[in-house]
Amino acid sequence: MVDYLKSRNAFLFQGVGSDYQSLLNLLDEEQLKLLRKYCSIVESELDLDLWNYICHSQETKYDHFFNDWIAIYTCDNLVYDKYISLGVKPEIFLGYSMGLITAMVCGKSISFETGLHMLQSIYEYPKNTSGQEESMATIIGLNYQQVENIITNNNLSKSVMIASENSKYCIVIAGDISGINKILYKSEEEGAIKTVKINVPYAFHTPYAEKGIDKFINFVEKIKIEDSTIPIISVFNQKILQRAPDLKNELVKNTPSPMNWKNSIEKVIEFDITSFVEVSLDDSLTKISRVIDTDCKFFSYRKILRLKNVQLNG
Incomplete structure (x- = not known):
C-alpha cells in the first residue's frame, strides 16, 4: 500500500x-x-x-x-x-x-x-417513550450560531436542538419532525446551501434521547x-x-x-x-x-x- x-x-x-x-x-x-x-x-x-x-x-x-x-x-x-x-x-x-x-x-x-x-x-x-415523531437533519452552509439563531427566533428551542457541529458550516439538528421541517425551510431562506433529512426515527444527541x-x-x-x-x-x-x-x-x-x-x-x-x-x-x-x-x-x-x-x- x-x-x-x-x-x-x-x-x-x-x-x-x-x-x-x-x-x-x-x-x-x-x-x-x-x-x-x-x-x-x-x-x-x-x-x-x-x-x-x-x-x-x-x-x-x-x-x-x-x-x-x-x-x-x-x-x-x-x-x-x-x-x-x-x-x-x-x-x-x-x-x-x-x-x-x-x-x-x-x-x-x-x-x-x-x-x-x-x-x-x-x-x-425510545420506542414506547417518545410522544411525538422525531427526526434529525443536516444543514450545510450555515454556522452553529446562525442555526441557533434560527431555532431561537422561531421559538423552537424546546422542540429542536443542535445535535452536532460537524464542521464550521455543517450542522446537525434533531427534534420533533414538524419543528425540524420548519427549521430546514427557514435555513434555506437564510441561505443554506443544502438541507438533508437523516434516515433515523429518533432525535439522538439531544435530551429527547434520555427518555x-x-x-x-x-x-x-x-x-x-x-x-x-x-x-x-x-x-x-x-x-x-x-x-x-x-x-x-x-x-x-x-x-x-x-x-x-x-x-x-x-x-x-x-x-x-x-x-x-x-x-x-x-x-x-x-x-x-x-x-x-x-x-x-x-x-x-x-x-x-x-x-x-x-x-x-x-
Whole structure:
C-alpha cells in the first residue's frame, strides 16, 4: 500500500443514516463470503435475514431503519478487516455517533454479537417513550450560531436542538419532525446551501434521547467490555478513551449528548495525525471532515481501492 497510508492514521467510523444496498458492488468475492458468515451471525442473534435484505431488498420483521443500521454496522466491520489485510493500520479511532460501537468491536472491546444487541437496545428503548415523531437533519452552509439563531427566533428551542457541529458550516439538528421541517425551510431562506433529512426515527444527541434510556443503561451494565486495543477519542469532550470503565461511560453518553465532530478532528490533528481513513462503504464522513483542515489527507474506501489498483498495475 502507498507509503503515507502506512503512517499514523485516524480511522473514522460512521453512524447510521446510509443505505448500503447500492454499494455491495464494492465488496470483492472474499468479502462477500465473509459477509455471508456475518449475516449468519446476525440471523442467529437477531432473527434478521440481513443477506436477503441488503442483496434482494427482502423485508424482515424489523423496519428499514433498523435493517439499515445493522447493514452499516456489519459491512463496516468488513471494511475494517480489509484495511488491516492491506496493511492500513490505525493509530486512533473516532466513532461518529453509533460508529462508537463499531469502533469498540474493531478495538476488541466488545464482540460483534454484543454490538448487534447494543444497536437493538438503542433502537428499541425510545420506542414506547417518545410522544411525538422525531427526526434529525443536516444543514450545510450555515454556522452553529446562525442555526441557533434560527431555532431561537422561531421559538423552537424546546422542540429542536443542535445535535452536532460537524464542521464550521455543517450542522446537525434533531427534534420533533414538524419543528425540524420548519427549521430546514427557514435555513434555506437564510441561505443554506443544502438541507438533508437523516434516515433515523429518533432525535439522538439531544435530551429527547434520555427518555427510557434506563433500559439501555441496564443493558450496558450487564455486558462484557474490555479495554480497547486502539485508543478512541470522545466526540463529546475530546478525551482519549481506552479503559473499559471509560468506554462504558461513553456508551451511556452516546445517544443523548450533543457531539462536536469538528473539535474531535482538530484534537487528533494536535497529536500530529493528519491522515484520516473512513471505515465505511460510502464517503459521508470524508465529505464533512475534509473541510475542517484542508492540509490533511482523507481516504474513503473507494479511494483506497483505487490506490491499491494503481499500485498493483504500476
